[in-house]
Amino acid sequence: SYDLTQPLSVSVTLGQTARISCGGNNIGSKSVHWYQQKPGQAPVLVIYRDSIRPSGIPDKFSGSNSLNRATLTISGAQAGDEADYYCQVWDSGSAVFGGGTKLTVL
């Protein structure tokens, strides 16, 4: 099975840029999607196809994907960005999620 590796936690100072990685074997050949989940809420799609923002998602969210790592970048992090973030790809007909990263804004 295909594994996606995310750091358990990432911390960022208020107003600075946070980067959350998602590692996978040759992940650059796949489309990566990112979801934000706040406590007690359902996940929300924030980036799809590596770097495209859905309607209504602010441009502070951006994504990239190359070789063995995809990255979600959150610019000007605010307290409201504190959440769990999950990457997701498809492999051999199954959707695969990373283990999730808890973003803390200090």
Add this chain to the structure above:
Amino acid sequence: EVQLVESGGGLVHPGGSLRLSCAASGFTFSDHYMDWVRQAPGKGLEWVGRIRNKVNSYTTEYAASVKGTFTISRDDSKNSLYLRMNSLKSEDTAIYYCVRGSSGRSFDSWGQGTLVTVSS
């Protein structure tokens, strides 16, 4: 506005069965692939399975962990998605989300989820 509303969750004994439903509105349900994703308490997201649309013969795919015990179906006339779960185990305890598949194969809309607890 896209809305997905799950129902049918609850407490069930190990070995029991349960059927979850998802009522969809705000979009052309019949056009979309639909999925179920679950989340065990305090854990990450796990894909359960998918059902394609009529154009793709309503074919289904399942995660290895549920294949043979869970069945996904849909009724386009009722804009509804279903998940039949048999032979439930404690490790099936989770919030189950109804999810819309979108272009690019992402999950662009999620319901609020329904909690299934498998316990004696």
